[in-house]
Amino acid sequence: MKRPGSHAAPRAASPSGSRVFLRAVLRLWLVPVALVLWEAGTRAAANPYFPPPTTIVVRMRDMWLTGPASRLWLSDSALENFPPSLGRLFAGWAIAGVIGILLGVMLGRSVVLARFVDPLVHFGRAIPPPMLLPLLIALMSIGTQMQLTTIVFGVVWPVLLNTVDGARYVDRQHVETARVFGFSRGQRLWRVILPSSMPKIFAGLRLSLSLALILMVISELVGSTNGIGFQLRAAERAFDPPGLWGALVVLGLLGYALNLAFFTVERRVLSWHRAAKQTT
């Protein structure tokens, strides 16, 4: 593993504004084309279940954007439904994250404990989360508590399993260095094991986030009196395809925004990992 004397990771230069724009156009040109095709196709087919995008946008505005400018034009309906949905989503994800990381580190570092608990974990993970809904509704009746429990139970697994993986396979040299220099147990955990596991933990959190969105929707479809999922169901019952599609668009935008936000945070927090990998 000989390396030349001077070899260091370069810092990338940031591109100019017009080049960024040009690259964006080259990447995204299919999107407006697809939109136009979608509009034309739905108008031609005149199928009530596939309204044209323009109709969908109008319906969305009627549902959610009729409020005053001071509230970002959000209507009462939007304020009644968006915050509870988002709240459940984030609360469920965060709780599952904390539980998953705590348990994951314990199971990752203790091989014996893991042996006892492994089958339980694999079984729990295999239970399709929607099956919990009838069970939890019977136990807790509909409402936020039931939904949070559904989300947490369904979403904890990716975080848990990834954390176990990350905590179990910490580079041996890191562990030995910590031992040689006499790190305390707390220091070993906070300064070596957790940072080393961060890449895997983040992968688990990302999977959990998309899963949490799905579970939030399905728990609201079945057991809720407010929320985006609830509005989706209401639109179905009222035979309101544009409303249905509108809710779908909102969910798609939400999912996209969550992915983007997560990606940005991950890049910042794990910048050391990417850079270190590049130079080895």
Added chain:
Amino acid sequence: MTGRALAGNKVLCGALGIAGLLLVMEAAGRAGLVDPAVLPLTSTILTRVAELAVDGEFLANVGATMTAWGLGLLLTVAVTVPLGLLLGSLPKLETAVRPLIEFLRPIPSVALIPLAILIFPDRLDLKIAVIFYASCWPVLINTMYGLQDVDPVAKETLRSFGFGPLAVLWRVSLPSTAPFIATGVRLAGGIALILAISAELLAGGSDGIGAYVIKAGSSPDGLEFIIAATMWAGILGVVTNSLFIGTERRLFRWHAARAGVTR
């Protein structure tokens, strides 16, 4: 056996873990910590689990769910793998299509069920359609990126011997990509099961595990059967997952050996 040897035996420990949990739950129920009216005793639930194994009605429902699951998965693979191979081989096309994928993929597939209820009067069609939409993403993405991961040296070697691009695809790219496709299909399998059951729960209808659970909910001791059915769904998931992993390992021993991959 000494304590050390006991702790080293993986199967034994696992079994002890499961048994331990069941015992604790049973004790909690019998001691009155958990009201048996709210949450049935573990022993009752286990009895129901055994009963369902030979219950014709339940098994028929399981069959219905798995049929929809299998057909949906088959359709997904048949359509998405060629599409993925096509996109993976034409980078310009893939770059153009990628923003569309990035916009469509985050839409939670269960959210499409209400729309599908309106469009598809037939329950089986509904399930297959919804399974297709949800499962196509892992298969598509794994196929595309598996194809891009193919060792260019291997491809060039074959080209240098005079083989055309189609032959290279068939003889080098496809075998190289196969493990990735298999992983994608396994992930899709798990997702497909979730969607099948969700569709049954939401759309009603007469067959499937989800429908069984809804019906059980209306009877007095239905909760026991609901929990038992949930346990069976979990067992089903574990079994299908293990089958997938086992087949993958058998078929792709060379891949695991080279990449040192364990999962």
Added chain:
Amino acid sequence: MLEISNLTHTYGSGPSAHNALGGIDLRVAEGELVCIVGPSGCGKSTLLRSIAGLLRPTGGQVVLNGTPVAQTPDDLAVVFQDYSRSLFPWMSVADNISLPLRRKGQGKKERVRSAMEALEQVGLADAAGKYPWELSGGMQQRVSIARALAYRPSLMLMDEPFGSVDAQTREDLEDLTLRVRGHHNMTILLITHDIDESVYVGDRVVVLSKAPARVVEDLRVDLPGPRDQISTREHPDFVRLRAEVGRLVRGMRTSQASAS
């Protein structure tokens, strides 16, 4: 200050057991720089790990400053060969060096000062805020040495520390080690496969046999100081010692090869 008596270690048990150390006796006095060489696979790493408390040997004893070594002793530091895996990539250079000092009960200001001092000694004063992967291989290894220095151990163990860098960097690092030893009068045990290096750097060269390893020869290196890459290596005593060590190691290697 370091006494190793009849150190033995066997990996595994039964027919597939591998006897790595077959009874090592060694004494190191304070301030000495002892180099350990031997044919590859002879158990040098096992020896180092036993001394560092990373491994519990199956027989024999290691006594450091009068205390038998059970776990990793407090006054010992190790410089590993693979610096990229030994330095923590998520911490800056300064943090990498100052973190072990918490063990010594130093306050924050003191730790920073010790870290900067150590960095200056290895010539990397302006790398404090950088991350390990931003530095070249030689610089990373210097950070590793700085970390061991700042810890102020009574014994510094170096496990083939210059094996992963190019020849010129290796020479610089050898000279750095000599400087550091001279400045702090530190006791150093350096394991290497490079025979030239062992004679250039060491006060003593200990040659190990192939596994199960024993001490074959313990040579005193009486070269005139201060040592210099060009003149010392030309010195007739250097050439003689180097040839002798080479013969001993090669003798081991050839007998090893003919036996397999």
